[in-house]
Amino acid sequence: MSVRQRAPIRLDATLRCGHGQLLALVGPSGSGKSTLLRMIAGLSRPAAGRIVCSGSVWFDDEAGICLSPQQRRVGHVPQNYGLFPHMSALGNIMAGLHHLPREERRRCAETWLARVHLGAVGERRPAQLSGGEQQRVAIARALARDPAILLLDEPFSAVDRATRERLYLELAELRQQLSIPVVMVTHDLGEALMLADRMTLLADGRTLQSGTPREVMAQPVNEDAARQVGIRNVFDGEIVRHDAAAGLTWLRAGAHTLVCRQRSEFAPGSRVRWVIPDGGVRLRSAVHDNLAQRANRLDVRVRSMLTLGDEAQLAIAMDGIDAPLHTRIPARLVAQLGLAPGTVTTVVLLQDALHLLGGNV
């Protein structure tokens, strides 16, 4: 899918999802995630672009092709499920099966209800079902039509935490049985990491980055992508040299010299932006010097500390760098490590986690 338009929402996005793959569309509210999903379904028409599914062209502005949702065979599960409130669970599934003879319609709907473990509640209306049951009816209705693609718009946002955990497992299980592309909109990075094969980051209607969730989260292409995947530690630096034999790149940041995976596309002397996720920062142990012999070992000072529940958030000052280094540690370790605002300690920035923005990832 590749779409472009200026109004009503500015879009310039390219998405690709293979058969049997689950693609997570991740972005803040208003980034165009749901609009893209509606465009795939044919519920909204882009100004320009091309949408192709399993070799069949659904939309092509140059060729003048724009299939209706009825012609596209799409399984769409909207955020609040869009169930027909006046029909039973069974009736909802049968509503999508008008292309089948009447007897077959009922049999097919019953089979799908049983597949989502709702065989006993077929005669209940949506208002009589729990949030999780409603979601399962909506998924059964979407899949019963034998769609060419399944679209899930924030499927877990309207249910409580316990139900959500259960539904993650059910979706993961269901996915293994599906050979069609599945596109899921979410703003939860954890969901994307857990369920998706690929992930696309969106901001202001633009595709920022695509890749496996681990790649995107560990190696954001730019500052926008880094902020979106929750990385707060973004700093300036200067490339010092590359060591091809060791596969390393050395850079200077403030008063420190740091090392990371080799990125020879940056010439020595060039200015770069580098990031490190919270989890890439290790603090010195209280009992032994666990950081001895490690690269990127820095003497630092705790600038401020805030305890939130079981977790303490630290802002750490590094010599010659204005912006603080953020990290989180379990709250119980604060006393063990003798940490308080003003404490001088040692940290290591894991070289595999230190990432240079831009260039060829």
Add this chain to the structure above:
Amino acid sequence: MDWPALWLSLQLGGLTVLLLMPAALFAGRALAYRHFRGKSLVEALLAVPLVLPPTVVGYYLLVGLGGKSLIGQCFERLSGHALAFHFSGLVVASIIVNIPFAVQPIQRGFEAISREVRDAAECCGMSFWRTLLTVELPLAWPGVLTGMVLTFAHTLGEFGVVLMVGGSIPGQTKTVAISIYDRVQAFDFDAAGRMSLLLLLFSVAVLASAAGLARRFGRRYGLPEL
């Protein structure tokens, strides 16, 4: 009790509902779902009969449907009689005056159907007519019912427009509201009181039943109240 006048009012109410509803359904649906330039102006024009004095509306209808107007002349040529001061003219006037009473509740009824439900109907492969008949109308029916009831009850009670366009011809244009007025003019307060009480009880009963049905429907399907 002026039974012929009551019967004429019931006929007028029934015909107005029957003829106005199909157009009101499509107008209400279009206003609920379509966004077009000048939509506010269209909505304002449709609501005009709500705020203008009935005599003003009646005057314009009399001029517009009278023997000197194009519509009046065409109708007279086709049917052999004038629209003004005739039952058919009363029906036309009643339809026009009742447009906001029919369209607005129907529009609200369609608006109450979530976009997700309408999208789901399309993604389920339903055609326009199947969606309208099996999804939209069953869900919008509290609005449709309210529109029908308001139109019927308002027609029964309409006075100014009926008097201006139809006059007070017994058996032809003299409705129950005009008859009450005539009775009062003739100091027959007993008859006027009986007819007024009947109209009052009828209106309250019909409106209360419609509101109760709509609420029960909403609770049953977990829909927001109109």
